Amino acid sequence: MINNYRLNVKRSKRKTASIYIERDGSLSVLVPENTSEHEIEDIIKANEYKICKYQAKRELLNENAVKREHVNGQSYSYLGRNYYLQYSREVNDIEFKGRYFFAPEGSEAKMNDLLKEFYRKNGYKFIVPRVYKYAEMMGLKIEEVSILELKNRWASCSVKKPKVNFHWKIMMAPASVIDYLIVHELAHFKHKRHNAEFWNEVDKIMPSYQKQVDWLKEFGASLDI
Structure with a gap:
C-alpha cells in the first residue's frame, strides 16, 4: 500500500x-x-x-538526516568539508577561516538567511566557471547560470534560453558531486530523457559518475542547514 x-x-x-x-x-x-x-x-x-x-x-x-541548531560549535558542510559555527563581534557577515564559520554575534535568529546567502554567493563563484568549462567540453553554449532555491531538485535547465539552475544546497557537497550535477544538467541539452544515450553522454565526460549518484542517494538528505 x-x-x-x-x-x-x-x-x-x-x-x-x-x-x-x-x-x-x-x-x-x-x-x-x-x-x-x-x-x-x-x-x-x-x-x-x-x-x-x-x-x-x-x-x-x-x-539519518542531520538536524542542526544554530549554536556555537554546530558543524556545517562546505564543498564536502565540515566547518564549525562561531559567533563573533569582528565580522559583519559569514566568513570562514581555518575550520570555522564566523557569524555576526546576535545573528542566531537570522542564521538561515545568512547561510543561504553565503552558499548562494559562493555558488556563483565556484559553479559558474565550471559550467562554462564543461559546456565547452561538450560543445554547448550556455547563456545564463543561476544559484537559487529549487523546491524538489538539485538542478534544472531550460533548453530554450539556454540556462541552467542549481540549488544553493549543492555547495555543501564535495566538488566531484557538484561537477556531476553540472554535467548531468548539460547532458539534457543533448538528450531530454534519462535514456542510454543520455547516460553515455554523461559517461564521456565523467566515467565515475555512478559514485556521485550513489553519494547523493546516501548523503543527499544531509545537505541542509
Missing part, C-alpha cells in the same frame, strides 16, 4: 505516461491530456512496488 504521498497529476500533449518521486516525497504522474482518473490509478498500481521500495529507502535516509 502506498502511504504519505502527495499526488501531482500533470496532463500535457505527451504520448506516454511517466511517474516520478520527487525529492520532497511527492508523487508526480505525467500523462497525456485525455488520460482518465481510472487510468491514472492503474498507472500508480502498476508502479506500486517501485514506489513502496523508494518510500522505505527515503524514510531510512531521512532518519
Whole structure:
C-alpha cells in the first residue's frame, strides 16, 4: 500500500505516461491530456512496488538526516568539508577561516538567511566557471547560470534560453558531486530523457559518475542547514 504521498497529476500533449518521486516525497504522474482518473490509478498500481521500495529507502535516509541548531560549535558542510559555527563581534557577515564559520554575534535568529546567502554567493563563484568549462567540453553554449532555491531538485535547465539552475544546497557537497550535477544538467541539452544515450553522454565526460549518484542517494538528505 502506498502511504504519505502527495499526488501531482500533470496532463500535457505527451504520448506516454511517466511517474516520478520527487525529492520532497511527492508523487508526480505525467500523462497525456485525455488520460482518465481510472487510468491514472492503474498507472500508480502498476508502479506500486517501485514506489513502496523508494518510500522505505527515503524514510531510512531521512532518519539519518542531520538536524542542526544554530549554536556555537554546530558543524556545517562546505564543498564536502565540515566547518564549525562561531559567533563573533569582528565580522559583519559569514566568513570562514581555518575550520570555522564566523557569524555576526546576535545573528542566531537570522542564521538561515545568512547561510543561504553565503552558499548562494559562493555558488556563483565556484559553479559558474565550471559550467562554462564543461559546456565547452561538450560543445554547448550556455547563456545564463543561476544559484537559487529549487523546491524538489538539485538542478534544472531550460533548453530554450539556454540556462541552467542549481540549488544553493549543492555547495555543501564535495566538488566531484557538484561537477556531476553540472554535467548531468548539460547532458539534457543533448538528450531530454534519462535514456542510454543520455547516460553515455554523461559517461564521456565523467566515467565515475555512478559514485556521485550513489553519494547523493546516501548523503543527499544531509545537505541542509
